[in-house]
Amino acid sequence: MENLVRTALAGLVVTGSLLAVSPVSAAEKHAHGEGELKLAIEGNKVVIELTAPGSDIVGFEHKPSLDADRKAVAAAAAMLKDGGALFAFPDKAGCKMQEADVHSEMLHDDKHKHGDGDHAEFEVHYSFSCATPSALTHVDVRYFKAFPRAHELEVQMITQKGQGAAELTASSSRLTF
Numbered sequence: 001m002e003n004l005v006r007t008a009l010a011g012l013v014v015t016g017s018l019l020a021v022s023p024v025s026a027a028e029k030h031a032h033g034e035g036e037l038k039l040a041i042e043g044n045k046v047v048i049e050l051t052a053p054g055s056d057i058v059g060f061e062h063k064p065s066l067d068a069d070r071k072a073v074a075a076a077a078a079m080l081k082d083g084g085a086l087f088a089f090p091d092k093a094g095c096k097m098q099e100a101d102v103h104s105e106m107l108h109d110d111k112h113k114h115g116d117g118d119h120a121e122f123e124v125h126y127s128f129s130c131a132t133p134s135a136l137t138h139v140d141v142r143y144f145k146a147f148p149r150a151h152e153l154e155v156q157m158i159t160q161k162g163q164g165a166a167e168l169t170a171s172s173s174r175l176t177f
């Protein structure tokens with residue numbers, strides 16, 4: 001009986017960690033140079049969640065107080081928003097970006113204090129709609145070209161084949177489904 005309970009709990013923990021698609025909490029330490037990419041394909045929809053340290057995106061993680069820093073953050077946010085440029089799906093799949101939301105404490109003017117802004121991150125949510133999802137064999141991730149300070153993306157994905165994980169780098173930036 002006790003064993004059964006324990007097994008069930010262990011199962012829950014495993015399931016919980018596999019499905020941890022929740023955003024990285026600010027308190028959790030990130031490693032500079034390493035971001036996370038979560039991708040799910042559901043029917044004709046592809047949703048992507050990208051989380052990256054500010055240092056990978058703009059080279060710093062403090063609240064931008066200088067004009068030049070503010071401009072750098074705004075320019076980076078615009079590049080992050082351009083999901084069609086960052087994620088190249090096969091032409092045959094006919095994918096079009098529907099939405100892109102960029103979140104970062106670095107984007108907000110400081111009215112009220114945020115905990116410690118020492119390790120600010122960018123979090124971006126994308127959704128794509130694909131005319132021919134059966135042609136979704138891979139995606140070329142052009143993130144490393146856009147953000148050369150980034151070295152690695154840890155990928156978790158859920159596709160028609162089930163769950164998978166991968167690691168992308170500048171020299172290996174194709175994610176095969």
Ligand SMILES: [Zn+2]
Pocket residue numbers: 030032053054055061118119120
């Ligand atoms: Zn940091």
